[in-house]
Amino acid sequence: MSRQIVLQTKNVGKYFYEPEKFRVLNNISIDAYKGEFLTLVGKSGCGKSTLLYLLSTMDTDYDGEIWIDEKKVTGLTQNSLAEIRNEKIGFVFQFHYLLPEFTCLKNVMIPALRLGHYTREEIEERAYKKLEILGLKDQALKPASKLSGGQQQRVAIARALINDPKIIMGDEPTGNLDSKNTQIVFDIFKQLTSEFGQTIIAVTHDNDFAKASDRTITMQDGEILDNGMNV
Amino acid sequence: MKHKHNISSEISFSYIVTNKKLTTIAALGVTIGIAIFVFMNSMVKGFDRISTESIFKNVSHIRLFKDDETSMPLVKNSQRQLESVIINPKIVPENNVLVNPDALIKLLKSQNNVKVVTAQTNVNVFYNNGKSQISGLSTGIDIEEANKMFNIKSFVVEGNADDLKNVQNGILLGVGIADKMNVRTGDNISITSSKNVLKIMKVVGLFRTNNSITDKSKSYINISLAQQLLQKNSSYITDININIEDYDNAAIYAKLFSKITGYKAEDWKAANETLMAAANMRKVIITVISFSILLVAGFGIYNILNMTITQKINDIAILKAMGFRGGDVVRIFVQQALIIGFLGIALGLTLATVLVSILSHVYVGGDIGFFPIRFEPSQYLKGLSFGFLVTFFAGYIPARKAANVDPVSIFRK
Numbered sequence: 001m002s003r004q005i006v007l008q009t010k011n012v013g014k015y016f017y018e019p020e021k022f023r024v025l026n027n028i029s030i031d032a033y034k035g036e037f038l039t040l041v042g043k044s045g046c047g048k049s050t051l052l053y054l055l056s057t058m059d060t061d062y063d064g065e066i067w068i069d070e071k072k073v074t075g076l077t078q079n080s081l082a083e084i085r086n087e088k089i090g091f092v093f094q095f096h097y098l099l100p101e102f103t104c105l106k107n108v109m110i111p112a113l114r115l116g117h118y119t120r121e122e123i124e125e126r127a128y129k130k131l132e133i134l135g136l137k138d139q140a141l142k143p144a145s146k147l148s149g150g151q152q153q154r155v156a157i158a159r160a161l162i163n164d165p166k167i168i169m170g171d172e173p174t175g176n177l178d179s180k181n182t183q184i185v186f187d188i189f190k191q192l193t194s195e196f197g198q199t200i201i202a203v204t205h206d207n208d209f210a211k212a213s214d215r216t217i218t219m220q221d222g223e224i225l226d227n228g229m230n231v
Numbered sequence: 232m233k234h235k236h237n238i239s240s241e242i243s244f245s246y247i248v249t250n251k252k253l254t255t256i257a258a259l260g261v262t263i264g265i266a267i268f269v270f271m272n273s274m275v276k277g278f279d280r281i282s283t284e285s286i287f288k289n290v291s292h293i294r295l296f297k298d299d300e301t302s303m304p305l306v307k308n309s310q311r312q313l314e315s316v317i318i319n320p321k322i323v324p325e326n327n328v329l330v331n332p333d334a335l336i337k338l339l340k341s342q343n344n345v346k347v348v349t350a351q352t353n354v355n356v357f358y359n360n361g362k363s364q365i366s367g368l369s370t371g372i373d374i375e376e377a378n379k380m381f382n383i384k385s386f387v388v389e390g391n392a393d394d395l396k397n398v399q400n401g402i403l404l405g406v407g408i409a410d411k412m413n414v415r416t417g418d419n420i421s422i423t424s425s426k427n428v429l430k431i432m433k434v435v436g437l438f439r440t441n442n443s444i445t446d447k448s449k450s451y452i453n454i455s456l457a458q459q460l461l462q463k464n465s466s467y468i469t470d471i472n473i474n475i476e477d478y479d480n481a482a483i484y485a486k487l488f489s490k491i492t493g494y495k496a497e498d499w500k501a502a503n504e505t506l507m508a509a510a511n512m513r514k515v516i517i518t519v520i521s522f523s524i525l526l527v528a529g530f531g532i533y534n535i536l537n538m539t540i541t542q543k544i545n546d547i548a549i550l551k552a553m554g555f556r557g558g559d560v561v562r563i564f565v566q567q568a569l570i571i572g573f574l575g576i577a578l579g580l581t582l583a584t585v586l587v588s589i590l591s592h593v594y595v596g597g598d599i600g601f602f603p604i605r606f607e608p609s610q611y612l613k614g615l616s617f618g619f620l621v622t623f624f625a626g627y628i629p630a631r632k633a634a635n636v637d638p639v640s641i642f643r644k
Contacts, residue, residue: 053639058552079556086554093642097549101245111553113236120236159553171642 007032012064035197039210042219090160094175096152098144105140130158150181170202243567261575264528268521269583269614277604291472298495332468347474349376352457360412367448371457390416390436402432407447424460532625548641557634568626576618
């Protein structure tokens with residue numbers, strides 16, 4: 001089966017220098033395909049989050065190469081990396097990181113306003129649609145700080161989706177959620193990959209969450225233990 | 232990018248609105264800084280103007296005269312000479328006269344930017360009334376031209392300066408002399424020159440410059456009478472006074488006039504070095520004080536921005552993750568600073584206007600009257616530009632710090 005690769009790493013490695021020099025990632029080569037729901041698992045300190053932040057282009061201190069959407073991102077300037085993140089990557093973290101002064105709707109709109117592919121009216125309409133997908137349309141005009149934790153996390157997901165990114169990256173996206181909300185988030189992720197062909201790469205501690213994903217990469221001591229391709 | 236949405240300014244606005252109290256305090260800091268900056272500088276400007284005006288009551292922009300010369304030996308003393316030449320250098324007497332003054336005046340009048348040129352002859356005199364005698368200086372002038380130059384009429388307090396034209400032996404006396412000599416307009420007074428010429432003068436008016444030394448010693452007489460007092464002919468002129476368009480350029484023109492006439496031309500700043508030094512000192516003091524206050528206001532803004540950045544470090548991290556560039560983040564906080572600065576500056580200029588108008592109604596007395604302060608557009612412009620400059624840097628320095636926030640370090644906490 002020839003599937004389109006949207007993200008690829010070639011022999012990626014990284015050192016930590018504090019408190020002493022330490023090889024935290026070594027020889028990581030992975031592929032992520034279009035429309036794939038990929039989870040990264042491993043014990044604490046195995047380097048999975050570190051890897052995710054390398055993939056996110058926010059951490060540029062590594063060796064090896066990273067390719068996103070058939071373009072080498074290693075060595076690009078901070079500004080071009082910012083453009084790539086803006087257009088092609090959506091982020092969901094354990095904490096929602098919404099701007100508390102703004103309404104949910106505005107929070108969702110911010111990345112699209114930065115990107116500027118549409119008029120303000122179009123962006124607003126699209127933001128409403130994303131909120132609708134996440135079942136939050138009636139909360140759109142409330143300040144982000146007035147929502148419950150599960151709702152806030154869903155707003156954060158809507159924000160990650162606003163620019164229709166190729167890849168959505170999650171660092172423990174369900175880490176702070178109860179089982180009901182975890183299920184909701186999981187279903188949304190599933191829907192995004194199957195219906196919209198977006199790729200999800202999520203770091204998780206939740207084994208059930210990982211098991212239910214398309215593929216699970218297991219890491220240990222900074223190396224890939226199992227890339228999940230044989231399952 | 233097809234559409235440009237100013238999301239950065241929306242974010243900076245929201246930070247201002249949520250931090251109303253702190254924003255107001257920071258803006259008030261700028262208000263006070265700007266108000267005092269503009270107010271103090273306007274005050275100095277007004278003060279400088281009044282002191283310059285009072286200088287020009289006595290002094291022209293440029294004075295042309297023949298400098299005293301010291302006699303030199305005819306034989307030069309060289310080292311090879313065995314015998315020494317004994318010399319006794321002295322000021323050459325009777326040489327402080329300008330040769331062919333009419334031609335000089337004509338030449339000077341033909342120069343660019345020259346407004347008024349008038350000849351003058353000074354005579355050291357004794358004012359006598361009965362047995363009492365006061366020494367002083369009588370200035371021989373042509374009243375019409377001298378009035379154009381020194382605005383003599385503006386400080387004549389009794390009588391009429393124009394009468395000098397009609398009354399050949401008229402004299403315009405300083406009020407100090409008049410008091411001591413107990414004379415009034417219409418009275419007679421006798422003066423004696425150093426050449427022992429005695430003239431009976433008719434007082435046509437009194438003037439008061441509020442410089443008591445001047446008022447107690449100076450008088451104006453017709454130039455021809457001054458020449459008679461010195462037993463000289465009508466071409467005997469000791470000084471030529473020149474006023475130019477812009478008195479700040481006097482030094483440059485003085486040099487030029489010196490060159491073309493061959494006599495010494497002294498500009499008013501050189502003639503009043505002590506006064507100029509005092510004015511410069513005043514300027515430096517005020518500048519230092521007003522800039523310090525402005526700087527303190529800048530620290531107010533710097534503070535509030537540093538606080539906002541610490542508070543909003545999560546926002547900054549997520550914005551950077553979502554693709555905001557370093558420049559976008561800088562824009563958010565610089566804009567916040569500039570908005571605070573703008574509010575502060577606008578209020579500050581208003582406050583300065585109020586302060587200036589209050590002070591301009593304060594009576595200080597003397598010949599000054601009301602405090603010599605007025606609205607100085609140049610100071611407002613200066614306050615505006617320095618205000619924005621300080622605000623910009625007070626915003627830019629913390630904003631750059633925010634732009635360099637490493638989002639990963641925030642997310643991994």
